[in-house]
Amino acid sequence: MEEFLPLGSEEELKEEICKTMRRLFNRGLVSALGGNISARLPGSSEFWITPSGVFKGELEPEDLVKVDLDGRVLEGFLRPSVETPFHAMIYRRRADVNAVVHSHNPVTTGLALAGIEIKPVTIEAAVVLRRVRVVPWAFPGTDALANLIGEHIEGARALVLMNHGVVGVGSNLLEAETIVETLEEVATAQFVASIFKRELPLIPEEDMELIKRLYGI
Amino acid sequence: MYGYIGKILRVNLTSEKTKEENVGEDLLRKFIGGVGLAAKIIYDEVNPAISPFDPENKLVFMTGPLTGTLIPCTGRYVVCAKSPLTDAWGEAHSSGFWARELKRAGYDGIVIEGKSEKPSLLVIDDEDARIEDASHLWGKGCLETEEQIRKELGEAFRVACIGPAGERLVRFASIINDEGRAAGRCGMGAVMGSKNLKAIAVRGSKEVPIKEPERIRNVLRRIYPQIMSFPTTQIYASYGTSGELLSFYEYGDVPIKNFALGKWAEIEHISGETYNKVMVKAKRSCWNCPIACWRYVRVDEGPYAGLELKRGPEYETLTALGSLLLNNRLDVIVRANYLCNQYGLDTISTGVCIAFAMECYEKGIITEKDAGISLKWGDPEAILRLIEDIGERRGLGDILAEGVKRASAKIGGGSEKFAMHVKGLEMPMHDPRAFKGMGLQYAVSNRGACHLQGMVLRVEQGERVTDLKIYERLDRFEVRGKGSVVATVQNWHEVLESLIICKFLGIPPGHIPGLYTLVTGIHMTLEHSIEAGERIYNIKRMFNVRCGISRKDDTLPYRIMYEGLREGGTLGNRISPEELDMMLKEYYMVRGWDENGIPRTETLRRLGLQ
Numbered sequence: 062m063e064e065f066l067p068l069g070s071e072e073e074l075k076e077e078i079c080k081t082m083r084r085l086f087n088r089g090l091v092s093a094l095g096g097n098i099s100a101r102l103p104g105s106s107e108f109w110i111t112p113s114g115v116f117k118g119e120l121e122p123e124d125l126v127k128v129d130l131d132g133r134v135l136e137g138f139l140r141p142s143v144e145t146p147f148h149a150m151i152y153r154r155r156a157d158v159n160a161v162v163h164s165h166n167p168v169t170t171g172l173a174l175a176g177i178e179i180k181p182v183t184i185e186a187a188v189v190l191r192r193v194r195v196v197p198w199a200f201p202g203t204d205a206l207a208n209l210i211g212e213h214i215e216g217a218r219a220l221v222l223m224n225h226g227v228v229g230v231g232s233n234l235l236e237a238e239t240i241v242e243t244l245e246e247v248a249t250a251q252f253v254a255s256i257f258k259r260e261l262p263l264i265p266e267e268d269m270e271l272i273k274r275l276y277g278i
Numbered sequence: 279m280y281g282y283i284g285k286i287l288r289v290n291l292t293s294e295k296t297k298e299e300n301v302g303e304d305l306l307r308k309f310i311g312g313v314g315l316a317a318k319i320i321y322d323e324v325n326p327a328i329s330p331f332d333p334e335n336k337l338v339f340m341t342g343p344l345t346g347t348l349i350p351c352t353g354r355y356v357v358c359a360k361s362p363l364t365d366a367w368g369e370a371h372s373s374g375f376w377a378r379e380l381k382r383a384g385y386d387g388i389v390i391e392g393k394s395e396k397p398s399l400l401v402i403d404d405e406d407a408r409i410e411d412a413s414h415l416w417g418k419g420c421l422e423t424e425e426q427i428r429k430e431l432g433e434a435f436r437v438a439c440i441g442p443a444g445e446r447l448v449r450f451a452s453i454i455n456d457e458g459r460a461a462g463r464c465g466m467g468a469v470m471g472s473k474n475l476k477a478i479a480v481r482g483s484k485e486v487p488i489k490e491p492e493r494i495r496n497v498l499r500r501i502y503p504q505i506m507s508f509p510t511t512q513i514y515a516s517y518g519t520s521g522e523l524l525s526f527y528e529y530g531d532v533p534i535k536n537f538a539l540g541k542w543a544e545i546e547h548i549s550g551e552t553y554n555k556v557m558v559k560a561k562r563s564c565w566n567c568p569i570a571c572w573r574y575v576r577v578d579e580g581p582y583a584g585l586e587l588k589r590g591p592e593y594e595t596l597t598a599l600g601s602l603l604l605n606n607r608l609d610v611i612v613r614a615n616y617l618c619n620q621y622g623l624d625t626i627s628t629g630v631c632i633a634f635a636m637e638c639y640e641k642g643i644i645t646e647k648d649a650g651i652s653l654k655w656g657d658p659e660a661i662l663r664l665i666e667d668i669g670e671r672r673g674l675g676d677i678l679a680e681g682v683k684r685a686s687a688k689i690g691g692g693s694e695k696f697a698m699h700v701k702g703l704e705m706p707m708h709d710p711r712a713f714k715g716m717g718l719q720y721a722v723s724n725r726g727a728c729h730l731q732g733m734v735l736r737v738e739q740g741e742r743v744t745d746l747k748i749y750e751r752l753d754r755f756e757v758r759g760k761g762s763v764v765a766t767v768q769n770w771h772e773v774l775e776s777l778i779i780c781k782f783l784g785i786p787p788g789h790i791p792g793l794y795t796l797v798t799g800i801h802m803t804l805e806h807s808i809e810a811g812e813r814i815y816n817i818k819r820m821f822n823v824r825c826g827i828s829r830k831d832d833t834l835p836y837r838i839m840y841e842g843l844r845e846g847g848t849l850g851n852r853i854s855p856e857e858l859d860m861m862l863k864e865y866y867m868v869r870g871w872d873e874n875g876i877p878r879t880e881t882l883r884r885l886g887l888q
Contacts, residue, residue, distance in 0.1 A: 093503055094503060094504055113789075114505070115504075116499075116501070116503055119500060121496075134804070138791070138793075138796060140787075143745075202744035205749065
């Protein structure tokens, strides 16, 4: 694989996963028990994932678990995230993805529950998130959820999981974090606007057309 | 070694000799500890043809690698032998502090062999083990025995003992430790009585060695929010095991009138809410347990006013001595529980035997003259009198002391149709017509009708155990798919009972191997632990096969197979012989057993048992 970013060590990757988790926890996008993160060195068929059931605000690198693309534990002593099957599914389907963030964005999840679609209310919404699809309900941790996510992940950077949370993917951890963070920013703006106004002023159509052409959305 | 002590105490009561034996890591990797190690010892050493009361039967007390460590809910031990109820594999579990004390004294377990000439007491004071005369304790109740021993040896001693029921070989006699905790099932107290062993008193001063205590503390601190949020953990913490009584009642799961009724207007009299309001004075816990499901109870009014139990009735006792007998009086249940603890009787088997006698009386199969008292349903005098008669082996009590299977064979008159047992072990207080997977579990369990080894009704209630790949909700009245799930949860429960960690802790299976690794320094994966569970389940089955157990014994009481209840949450369901057969076929296939329920050679080879 062509290396446009320097490959770090696995230890750096683990540190980075914990830092990402702390930032998301401090922003309220991951709760004490909800949310998980994984990352791999580009091209690897193994990835590191956060443990299940461990308080998310204080994760340490030695808590992380290394698994293969079938979800088998290779290193680490804690229970891997219950969502390991869908992380593995994403890595199997998307060679370009090296990091997966599953957070519990409250506003984005709330809008989905209310049946409100994320709309292009800002340039970020259109450019960064592209189209945000909603994955129907499946019980957390099951192969059924992994399969549904597998069906929706092609071409997507962000997904909303019904009654559950969101997923952001990226070529590295910062990118995946950016996705879920942007998603919440856009959802919050849309939510605030919707309190005061029924019809939201979207980005003018001619600009949207331009964006769509430019970015192939 | 870490977690494990690596030593077992072997006590020969015939020769009055004790010796220490080392346990190798290879064996521990294969059988973990606890019930796994006990099963291996019994399989290797006990001749399946002997009577359970033969001095050659061995009584094995075992702890696990997690016992007495800082991992929560690890105060338990298991005691195993050939069972006088089933004439096959027998095991009983108890909690409290005794197990931790044994580890602190320097032993993972004790193997009791032979038979003492006179009543004896085994004293283990750190690594000094000696056999003393217990003639002055013979005939005393369990609670008195413990008090007396602690007075003589010191308050720091922890005691496991039998009462008069064990001495008289009542086939469902229990072993009582720590002021009322019971290793109740399968008559382990009778095996102890047959060896003239009254009690085992233990005192230990050493800490259980742990490989990485700081890392464990750091992990535990951060997983507590999750494990304490588990629904049943919350219920047990709030109400004790009685907290689910009304919810089980709605399912039609609570047995009423010897499993003959589906509804009972007085159920709320014995509910967890009423019990906690009226009877409970304080909550107590076993060693290192954040749940504290014990209830300290005191009767304030009526004929038993002032009666206190440090370990009050649990769900099984509230129902076995309550709804099963149409007894709506909590004070009578507390008194009955007290008598069972003093005599050293399993409250489940006792309740089932009394219910059986009351139904015989109602149907005219036995009379007031036979019983010495009128046996009307719910009559407090009859219930308490029968408990004493069983404990003393007096009159009808002497027949009931043989267990419901043998009692019905002796009494006859068609009573075997409502003798509620599997393989001779009396049914616990979950009606399998409400959860058909439980029916399969009862039918196949190695120790006979057992609710605890699997507790598959949790899955039938809707629990998903993703770590064990149990993803789907299973309809409780459906039979398809149950064979596979029952085998899966049974294997997992063997792991929990080998480690040994209490099933009330809502800890997902995936956490267990890591904690084991941090405690012992021996690397374990989830897959490895599940395979060990399957190995342990199969070695017990092989012991049973040698005892003559096969497909013919994997069955259910007549009432469960042929009589549906017209009212209540079971909606007229029963588990017909055809349905049981379907479940068994699937179960045997998943287990790699032949159609007669015998493990196939390739299965045993795969598990390293051949």
